[in-house]
Amino acid sequence: xxxxxxxxxxxxxxxALQAVDARFxxxxxxxxxxxxxxxxxxxxxxxxxxxxxxxxxxxxDMDVVEQPLEIRARIGxxxxxxxHIPGVNAVTxxxxxxxxxxxxxxxxxxxxxxxxxxxxxxxxxxxxxxxxSTGMKQRIKLAQALVHDPDLxxxxxxxxxxxxxxxxxxxxxxxxxAGRKGVNVILSSHVLPDVEETCDRVIVLHQGRVVxxxxxxxxxxxxxxxxxxxxxxxxxxFLAGLRDAGVECHATDEDVMRVLIAGDxxxxxxxxxxxxxxxxxxxxxxxxxxxxxxxxxxxxxx
Amino acid sequence: xxxxxHGYARYAGVRTQPGRAWAVIxxxxxxxxxxARPFLLxxxxxxxxxxxxxxxxxxAANVPQADVIAPSPATFRDFFDDQGFFVFVVxxxxxxxxxxxxxxxxxxxxxxxxxxxxxxxxxxxxAVVMAFxxxxxxxxxxxxxxMQTMFTGSLSFVREHAFLVPAITLFAFLQVLVASIxxxxxxSLSTSARYVGMLYAxxxxxxxxxxxxxxxxxxxxxGLSWVSxxxxxxxxxxxxxxxxxxxxxxxxxxLLAVALVIALSAWVLARRVRGVEIxx
Numbered sequence: 001x002x003x004x005x006x007x008x009x010x011x012x013x014x015x016a017l018q019a020v021d022a023r024f025x026x027x028x029x030x031x032x033x034x035x036x037x038x039x040x041x042x043x044x045x046x047x048x049x050x051x052x053x054x055x056x057x058x059x060x061d062m063d064v065v066e067q068p069l070e071i072r073a074r075i076g077x078x079x080x081x082x083x084h085i086p087g088v089n090a091v092t093x094x095x096x097x098x099x100x101x102x103x104x105x106x107x108x109x110x111x112x113x114x115x116x117x118x119x120x121x122x123x124x125x126x127x128x129x130x131x132x133s134t135g136m137k138q139r140i141k142l143a144q145a146l147v148h149d150p151d152l153x154x155x156x157x158x159x160x161x162x163x164x165x166x167x168x169x170x171x172x173x174x175x176x177x178a179g180r181k182g183v184n185v186i187l188s189s190h191v192l193p194d195v196e197e198t199c200d201r202v203i204v205l206h207q208g209r210v211v212x213x214x215x216x217x218x219x220x221x222x223x224x225x226x227x228x229x230x231x232x233x234x235x236x237x238f239l240a241g242l243r244d245a246g247v248e249c250h251a252t253d254e255d256v257m258r259v260l261i262a263g264d265x266x267x268x269x270x271x272x273x274x275x276x277x278x279x280x281x282x283x284x285x286x287x288x289x290x291x292x293x294x295x296x297x298x299x300x301x302x
Numbered sequence: 303x304x305x306x307x308h309g310y311a312r313y314a315g316v317r318t319q320p321g322r323a324w325a326v327i328x329x330x331x332x333x334x335x336x337x338a339r340p341f342l343l344x345x346x347x348x349x350x351x352x353x354x355x356x357x358x359x360x361x362a363a364n365v366p367q368a369d370v371i372a373p374s375p376a377t378f379r380d381f382f383d384d385q386g387f388f389v390f391v392v393x394x395x396x397x398x399x400x401x402x403x404x405x406x407x408x409x410x411x412x413x414x415x416x417x418x419x420x421x422x423x424x425x426x427x428x429a430v431v432m433a434f435x436x437x438x439x440x441x442x443x444x445x446x447x448x449m450q451t452m453f454t455g456s457l458s459f460v461r462e463h464a465f466l467v468p469a470i471t472l473f474a475f476l477q478v479l480v481a482s483i484x485x486x487x488x489x490s491l492s493t494s495a496r497y498v499g500m501l502y503a504x505x506x507x508x509x510x511x512x513x514x515x516x517x518x519x520x521x522x523x524x525g526l527s528w529v530s531x532x533x534x535x536x537x538x539x540x541x542x543x544x545x546x547x548x549x550x551x552x553x554x555x556x557l558l559a560v561a562l563v564i565a566l567s568a569w570v571l572a573r574r575v576r577g578v579e580i581x582x
Contacts, residue, residue, distance in 0.1 A: 049577035149313035
């Protein structure tokens with residue numbers, strides 16, 4: 001679907017992407033990373049908005065530098081920031097985007113109506129886009145990206161500024177597009193649950209580098225075991241003991257900790273450590289690794 | 303009911319090859335301008351001079367006493383001079399918000415994520431302004447020539463001044479291109495159409511004021527007319543219409559000044575029209 005080979009992109013002296021190697025396979029792929037990790041830059045490089053200093057980018061088996069127009073005819077892009085054509089209503093805007101993408105006028109208008117219905121703006125399609133709420137603007141950005149029926153959709157923070165219901169509906173649309181409509185999706189977000197709910201695979205970026213990539217299920221089922229644990233006694237000493245033993249630990253609700261143990265160690269080792277630290281284990285429950293754990297490990301290790 | 307139950311169908315129809323998007327942008331821009339009534343009023347006023355001159359041509363052709371107002375190449379040159387005000391107004395009206403409004407609404411990244419190049423985007427925007435400017439300069443000037451022929455019932459004037467058709471076309475193109483590309487360049491520098499309009503007016507007035515000041519300082523000499531945006535264009539226009547140049551500046555220098563304005567505007571547009579803002 002898309003691949004980057006040793007891609008470096010700089011803004012002045014700052015390197016936004018550093019020798020990035022990544023493969024976006026068909027389906028829905030999440031692009032994760034904290035703010036400033038280089039997610040938007042990566043999307044913009046794939047779109048041809050920024051030219052890489054080094055490396056090669058290919059989208060849909062075409063070179064981004066050599067065939068940018070052919071690529072853009074087959075992709076849709078939903079930008080992160082508010083973006084629309086000023087002074088027109090929704091259906092005119094979306095139809096216009098269809099025509100810019102090469103659709104005949106009648107087809108563009110027909111698809112604009114259909115796509116606006118699909119994203120839930122059917123009732124508001126004759127309203128000026130300037131008067132839309134934040135959530136509606138997110139939806140219309142998706143509509144303009146979809147109107148020409150792309151093979152690949154770039155979604156940059158699609159749930160930004162949406163209320164919980166709107167967010168759920170947006171994620172349902174993404175799932176539907178990727179799962180039932182055969183549209184490949186690259187979803188860039190710093191909201192982990194959004195990616196976990198919609199994507200099969202993930203690429204984690206941190207400080208312009210790829211720090212993890214692969215199927216989410218595989219990454220979650222890595223060689224680490226997760227436990228929720230509550231102890232009574234000298235918690236600080238226990239925490240220090242965990243750190244010394246190379247066990248990753250995150251605070252969750254109140255006094256419950258979430259620990260991740262690598263290798264073939266398990267609950268028995270936790271009990272032994274607690275005994276050595278003189279604390280009493282009051283609660284110990286095996287848990288599953290979440291994407292958050294994978295993300296924290298990837299970002300923490302880099 | 304989940305909203306995606308409304309359905310989404312894949313598209314199996316035809317698609318045009320990339321390269322035609324500029325026409326879509328131009329068509330939409332022209333349509334949008336024509337739907338604004340105040341703009342139509344401006345266009346109507348811009349054609350008043352044409353009607354007045356058409357009446358004068360009629361009288362000159364049919365009333366012997368009106369021979370004094372018979373047309374000459376200078377008449378057509380004067381027509382362009384008198385249309386200068388409307389060139390300014392139409393350029394501001396049609397061009398000030400052209401890119402500025404897109405920048406305000408972040409529309410550039412929408413445009414440039416479609417299968418079109420930056421040149422096509424600028425070409426489409428330029429075509430809108432140029433079309434309306436041609437409508438108030440080139441079209442009425444040519445139509446006046448047609449009127450003159452119709453009123454006299456003879457092609458002798460056109461034959462005698464065969465250079466007029468190319469002169470009208472060349473000068474109108476130059477005038478329209480300079481005004482359009484300058485306006486677009488200024489429009490790409492801001493997100494406020496109003497500010498762009500003021501900037502354009504300022505640029506025209508300031509360069510003229512500098513020229514007039516230098517003229518005063520040098521005791522009435524006009525050798526420095528090249529510093530003025532409009533004076534340079536006027537000087538080139540005089541040469542194209544084969545009338546006595548109004549300033550001492552060699553016309554080649556004036557032409558160079560006009561070419562520099564066009565080149566500078568093109569450079570600004572190339573720097574400012576991008577899908578991503580480079581801030582580093």
